[in-house]
Amino acid sequence: MADNGLIELLQKLVAIPSVNPALADDPAIGTEAPLAEFLSSFLNTRGFRVEWHEITKGRPNVVGRFGPTNPKRSLLIESHLDTQGIHGMIVPPFVGEVRDGRLYGRGACDTKGPMAAALWALAPNLLERLATAGVELVYVGAVGEEKGNFGAEQLVALGIGADEALILEPTELAIVHAHKGTLWYEVEALGRAAHGSNPQHGVNAIRGMARVIEAIEDEIRGATETHTDKFLGRPTVNIGVIRGGSSINIVPDRCVVEVDRRTVPGEDNAAILNNIRSALARLTADEMLTGWNLSSIKEGVPFSTPVETRLVQRLSRACKESGASGRTEGAGWYSDAGPFAKTCKEVAVFGPGSILQAHTVDEYIELSSLQQGSEILRQFLLDLADEVKGAT
Numbered sequence: 001m002a003d004n005g006l007i008e009l010l011q012k013l014v015a016i017p018s019v020n021p022a023l024a025d026d027p028a029i030g031t032e033a034p035l036a037e038f039l040s041s042f043l044n045t046r047g048f049r050v051e052w053h054e055i056t057k058g059r060p061n062v063v064g065r066f067g068p069t070n071p072k073r074s075l076l077i078e079s080h081l082d083t084q085g086i087h088g089m090i091v092p093p094f095v096g097e098v099r100d101g102r103l104y105g106r107g108a109c110d111t112k113g114p115m116a117a118a119l120w121a122l123a124p125n126l127l128e129r130l131a132t133a134g135v136e137l138v139y140v141g142a143v144g145e146e147k148g149n150f151g152a153e154q155l156v157a158l159g160i161g162a163d164e165a166l167i168l169e170p171t172e173l174a175i176v177h178a179h180k181g182t183l184w185y186e187v188e189a190l191g192r193a194a195h196g197s198n199p200q201h202g203v204n205a206i207r208g209m210a211r212v213i214e215a216i217e218d219e220i221r222g223a224t225e226t227h228t229d230k231f232l233g234r235p236t237v238n239i240g241v242i243r244g245g246s247s248i249n250i251v252p253d254r255c256v257v258e259v260d261r262r263t264v265p266g267e268d269n270a271a272i273l274n275n276i277r278s279a280l281a282r283l284t285a286d287e288m289l290t291g292w293n294l295s296s297i298k299e300g301v302p303f304s305t306p307v308e309t310r311l312v313q314r315l316s317r318a319c320k321e322s323g324a325s326g327r328t329e330g331a332g333w334y335s336d337a338g339p340f341a342k343t344c345k346e347v348a349v350f351g352p353g354s355i356l357q358a359h360t361v362d363e364y365i366e367l368s369s370l371q372q373g374s375e376i377l378r379q380f381l382l383d384l385a386d387e388v389k390g391a392t
């Protein structure tokens with residue numbers, strides 16, 4: 001079980017709907033603003049200096065700072081404010097019902113559980129201890145993680161960062177110190193329409209696309225030979241969507257694919273896209289296509305923090321002290337750690353709850369994991385204060 005205060009805090013967070021606006025039919029629940037209000041007042045009460053960065057109207061990012069303005073060390077703790085939608089949920093999404101040692105509701109595990117665990121750890125005496133040691137703590141609540149990480153990107157564009165960053169996500173208390181990047185792109189292959197009885201008069205865009213797909217496969221084959229990462233393994237590719245053709249008896253003049261390429265550190269998105277562009281140009285010269293377009297849909301950089309860094313080592317020690325394994329791992333999924341790796345020297349993703357429970361119709365978090373996560377974060381912060389104090 002968990003402290004009643006911690007459970008109540010998570011229930012309050014779950015009771016404030018904050019569905020990503022792109023994932024909500026009802027605008028009353030599809031807004032992060034009320035949760036941003038709650039977080040701001042929580043941080044204010046704890047003595048944080050709170051700023052709002054409302055770069056997109058109605059979607060405020062919250063940044064709270066505690067401690068010296070000219071610190072010896074800074075730590076950024078971030079949780080996204082938005083959740084998945086509630087369509088099809090079989091538990092009340094905004095109640096925070098407690099049953100059988102679990103707390104149910106949208107966001108209970110992704111990522112209001114980890115957020116509650118961290119906020120609960122921020123006791124006034126611990127904050128004072130950190131500040132006295134010379135640590136500035138920056139708590140960030142970012143909008144828009146579930147659809148493109150754009151809140152984190154907005155904050156990174158403003159230069160908000162720190163020496164160390166903990167990104168709160170349900171990792172089952174594993175320390176995710178690296179994850180892959182994403183490169184989503186679209187290829188449009190163009191041909192020339194003709195009647196199906198005279199295909200020699202046309203250029204079949206679907207046939208052309210078959211060759212483009214071969215080029216996409218060639219690209220990933222080459223990449224896996226040159227860029228396999230120690231923690232993240234191989235880069236991958238998935239062609240998730242194909243659209244083309246209008247009728248069985250017409251030579252199609254257009255075919256489109258949407259491609260999900262996952263990258264590892266050291267890969268260059270521009271080089272990947274250029275590789276595909278060259279293939280498209282070749283196929284056009286060979287008259288397999290009459291033209292083509294290639295566009296990037298979304299790009300996120302991978303990150304990798306060495307296991308030997310202070311951040312990962314300290315977190316690992318705090319885990320072990322509480323009986324958790326403190327294991328380190330790389331992940332194939334993407335998070336706000338990608339953007340924040342640009343402005344934070346050492347980054348890890350961490351939190352109670354399981355990613356398997358994120359986005360589900362009966363989302364929940366185990367209360368024992370919630371409690372343990374909060375204790376680990378508290379110990380981690382205590383150790384940070386001691387480490388920085390000792391370094392003087």
Ligand SMILES: [Zn+2]
Nearest residue numbers: 080110111169
């Ligand atoms: Zn999340």
